[in-house]
Amino acid sequence: MQILEEKTLGIKSWSPEDRPREKLILKGRASLSDAELIAILLGTGTATMSAVDLAKRILLCADNNINRLAQLTVKDLVKIKGVGEAKAISIIAALELGRRRKSSDADKPAITSSKLAFDVLKSDLTDIPHEEFWIMLLNRGNRVVKKQKISLGGVSGTVADPKIIFKLALDELASGIILAHNHPSGNLEASVADLDLTRKLKEGARLLDIQILDHLIIAEDRYFSFADEGLL
Structure with a gap:
């Protein structure tokens, strides 16, 4: 055979x-x-x-x-x-x-929910093995004026300088800011440092007549919203 x-x-x-x-x-x-x-x-x-x-x-x-x-x-x-x-x-x-x-900025809708904010930012904060901190600046109609990376850190943390954040917001005449950072570990729990930074930025923004509208923690296709959880 x-x-x-x-x-x-x-x-x-x-x-x-x-x-x-x-x-x-x-x-x-x-x-x-x-x-x-x-x-x-x-x-x-x-x-x-x-x-x-x-x-x-x-x-x-x-x-x-x-x-x-x-x-x-x-x-x-x-x-x-x-x-x-x-x-x-x-x-x-x-x-x-x-x-x-x-992540193209073209034809962005008005940001009226945490889900819409997540949709705009997720491509910037997924598929990376380290933490990054971003902000999204909005006009009075809650439309995106600009999104900007503020800092790049390690696998478990990054530093966001309020002075840089507020300077960008003032330069763009923004009325609102959405904060965002990723957790490469996949853990969506807000740390004490996350809560303290959000509180500090909210207090500073109030003096400049700017609103901190939300802070998102992003982990791949999931997110945690400070606004939705009543933490703002």
């Missing part, structure tokens, strides 16, 4: 409508799976696996979660067999473009 050696078929041997690039042209980008989109970024696979198979391996290393994939660095990605530096950089660049698109 003759045993046939199993061979890995390259993408070029697939039907045109199944090849990621051709499929995108024929059926549109929405028809592609995450693995197929990543395969287009990779361009090629390896001697033993197609670009799509390699993309599936990459996704598996991120628990098949695009948000977790966005947290990986070049050093993380090149540890995956078949992924070199060029492929890793292509993936990270594409995910960063997606993050920037989500």
Whole structure:
């Protein structure tokens, strides 16, 4: 009995409508799976696996979660067999473009709830392994005037200077400020330091006829609102 050696078929041997690039042209980008989109970024696979198979391996290393994939660095990605530096950089660049698109300031709605504030700020405060402190400045109609990173810290804390915050608010003639920082640990509980800083900023803002409207703690796709919890 003759045993046939199993061979890995390259993408070029697939039907045109199944090849990621051709499929995108024929059926549109929405028809592609995450693995197929990543395969287009990779361009090629390896001697033993197609670009799509390699993309599936990459996704598996991120628990098949695009948000977790966005947290990986070049050093993380090149540890995956078949992924070199060029492929890793292509993936990270594409995910960063997606993050920037989500964080675009164009056509922002009036901020009338903590959920809307979270939607505007979450792309800036997710997928990062350290704490950052941001502010969102609003006009009298509660529309976003500007959002700005105030500080960058370590994995368990960052410092926000009230002088910098109020100078930015005065420069932009802001009527309201929404404070925000992330907790990379995923813990949404407000610390004593968080409560003290919020109180200090609220007292200072009152003297300048500016309102501190909320303080959000963001952890991936979840958030804690000081306003909603009656802590302002």
